[in-house]
Amino acid sequence: MLITSPSFKDGENIPKKFTCDGSTSLTTGGSTSLDVARDKSLTTGGGMNPELHIENVPPGTQGLALIMDDPDATRGGTFTHWLVWNIDPGTKIIKEESVPPGAVEGVNDFGNIGYGGPCPPRGANPHHYQFKLYALDGILKLSKGAAKDALGAEIGKHLVAKAELVGLYQRQ
Numbered sequence: 001m002l003i004t005s006p007s008f009k010d011g012e013n014i015p016k017k018f019t020c021d022g023s024t025s026l027t028t029g030g031s032t033s034l035d036v037a038r039d040k041s042l043t044t045g046g047g048m049n050p051e052l053h054i055e056n057v058p059p060g061t062q063g064l065a066l067i068m069d070d071p072d073a074t075r076g077g078t079f080t081h082w083l084v085w086n087i088d089p090g091t092k093i094i095k096e097e098s099v100p101p102g103a104v105e106g107v108n109d110f111g112n113i114g115y116g117g118p119c120p121p122r123g124a125n126p127h128h129y130q131f132k133l134y135a136l137d138g139i140l141k142l143s144k145g146a147a148k149d150a151l152g153a154e155i156g157k158h159l160v161a162k163a164e165l166v167g168l169y170q171r172q
Contacts, residue, residue, distance in 0.1 A: 012167065013168050049115040050167075066133050076109075105144060106144075113144065125170065131166070133165075
């Protein structure tokens, strides 16, 4: 099984638009300034998910799960940025700024459901962002907003195969 992105190669830098520094999902108007929008993106993760391509899913796979996290986080260990499960095993592309139809998202460590882009501390060494794709032998019975621990426990019961894509990001 393979997971890739047309936006960055494994081990290379994640483009800014997919991070808290490139958030375009917040609009400005009235008394809201772009600076306020950028500050808000630091607490939500901001940004939008990159396009991801999936290949060579093992036969018999019933569903896919995706965990994006940062093992270099300085507070509290690994930081979760995105949890998605019950992705149809026939999915070949997860489009930019989207979730596959029928898939379910969990809560990230920003405290939100959905994608939270890379947002390491300014001046820190580059952080590694792991996009971990899991092929599963069943559909997961987790509710929307479930946390990484619950998802990880279910993945452990149903794992068929795993693939990983790693992107880097450093804030100046």
